[in-house]
Amino acid sequence: MNEKLVIQIQAYLDGELSAEARLQLLARLEKDSEARELCDSLKAEQSLLKDVGEKDHELPVAHSYFWKAISDEILPHPSPRNQTRHKQTAGAFQRWSAWLVPGGVIACIALVVFQKGLLDDVLDGIKSTGKKAARRAPSFHEIDSQQQNAGFISFRSESEGVSVVWISNY
Amino acid sequence: MSADFSFEDREETEVVSAAKTGDAVAFEELVRRHGDKIFRRALSMMRDENTALDMAQLAWIKAWNRLSQFHGDSSFATWMTRVTINVCLDHIRKAKRWKFAESIEEMDENLGGVERKLPIVETNPTEGLEREELKKTIDRALAQLSEGHRAVIVMHTFEEMAYKEIAESMDCSIGTVMSRLFYARRNLASVLKRMLEEDSPS
Numbered sequence: 001m002n003e004k005l006v007i008q009i010q011a012y013l014d015g016e017l018s019a020e021a022r023l024q025l026l027a028r029l030e031k032d033s034e035a036r037e038l039c040d041s042l043k044a045e046q047s048l049l050k051d052v053g054e055k056d057h058e059l060p061v062a063h064s065y066f067w068k069a070i071s072d073e074i075l076p077h078p079s080p081r082n083q084t085r086h087k088q089t090a091g092a093f094q095r096w097s098a099w100l101v102p103g104g105v106i107a108c109i110a111l112v113v114f115q116k117g118l119l120d121d122v123l124d125g126i127k128s129t130g131k132k133a134a135r136r137a138p139s140f141h142e143i144d145s146q147q148q149n150a151g152f153i154s155f156r157s158e159s160e161g162v163s164v165v166w167i168s169n170y
Numbered sequence: 171m172s173a174d175f176s177f178e179d180r181e182e183t184e185v186v187s188a189a190k191t192g193d194a195v196a197f198e199e200l201v202r203r204h205g206d207k208i209f210r211r212a213l214s215m216m217r218d219e220n221t222a223l224d225m226a227q228l229a230w231i232k233a234w235n236r237l238s239q240f241h242g243d244s245s246f247a248t249w250m251t252r253v254t255i256n257v258c259l260d261h262i263r264k265a266k267r268w269k270f271a272e273s274i275e276e277m278d279e280n281l282g283g284v285e286r287k288l289p290i291v292e293t294n295p296t297e298g299l300e301r302e303e304l305k306k307t308i309d310r311a312l313a314q315l316s317e318g319h320r321a322v323i324v325m326h327t328f329e330e331m332a333y334k335e336i337a338e339s340m341d342c343s344i345g346t347v348m349s350r351l352f353y354a355r356r357n358l359a360s361v362l363k364r365m366l367e368e369d370s371p372s
Contacts, residue, residue: 049308
């Protein structure tokens with residue numbers, strides 16, 4: 001059997017033969033028993049493969065593992081240089097934040113102490129006698145008089161290291 | 171990244187569209203849906219589990235980079251399978267492992283005649299075998315073929331690719347595809363027949 005005929009039979013079974021070539025081949029198969037036998041044989045093999053299909057194979061690894069290998073390649077990730085810079089920034093922040101909490105606590109305590117002293121002075125100033133006021137008067141100077149109309153007067157004594165806020169009730 | 175992180179219940183076209191915009195979550199959903207099929211195709215081409223795994227991963231990476239080339243002319247699964255087949259063919263080509271006769275004449279010369287080497291297979295040589303058992307036997311027989319022969323059978327029989335498409339993928343003429351396919355089929359028939367004879371209780 002020549003190559004051309006063998007290939008034609010296969011192409012006919014695969015549906016790849018032109019209409020004209022198909023008619024010619026069918027006429028040949030009518031007369032040629034050997035060609036017909038080969039055609040039947042090929043047809044049986046092709047049907048077998050198509051009908052039975054393939055054996056089912058599943059991914060031998062977990063999806064998460066499989067996806068990680070893919071995502072590592074397709075998703076952008078920081079370059080080594082950026083990673084170093086990121087680590088440096090993170091390290092500096094960690095060092096700085098190590099001081100932040102205790103520093104914050106100290107600042108809060110100082111503020112409370114200062115505010116308490118200031119409040120005591122204010123109260124002392126309100127309740128003070130003329131003598132006390134006279135003693136303090138020379139070293140007092142007005143540092144803010146913008147609030148006079150609103151009934152507030154504040155003083156700061158640098159020598160005594162105190163500030164006084166006078167609240168008027170009229 | 172998409173605002174909606176779940177694509178499980180979405181239509182395929184919707185997931186593909188999202189993936190084409192660079193949504194990795196959508197792309198992961200495609201990998202989840204078609205991962206087994208793509209691995210199966212890579213395995214049928216390569217026959218080695220580790221190599222098939224590498225080829226499947228490489229195919230997905232290539233698909234991500236070429237998603238803009240998918241226009242929906244076929245299903246995503248079909249397109250993805252073509253990508254996988256081409257990745258496998260490239261691998262085989264690079265390894266220079268094509269081992270088959272290029273023509274019937276060469277086959278005749280090498281084997282002493284097509285008819286003598288490749289006996290006519292009876293109409294139903296597998297009668298009585300269970301479907302799953304038969305699948306396993308065919309799988310074993312395919313494993314015994316060369317990569318080139320297996321590739322052409324997989325592309326034509328299981329992927330239903332036309333001669334022209336196979337020729338483009340394999341970078342050869344349609345005539346070459348026809349003779350390769352014939353030789354591959356006859357080889358497979360021969361291997362199958364031998365296996366069935368060996369397996370049958372005598």
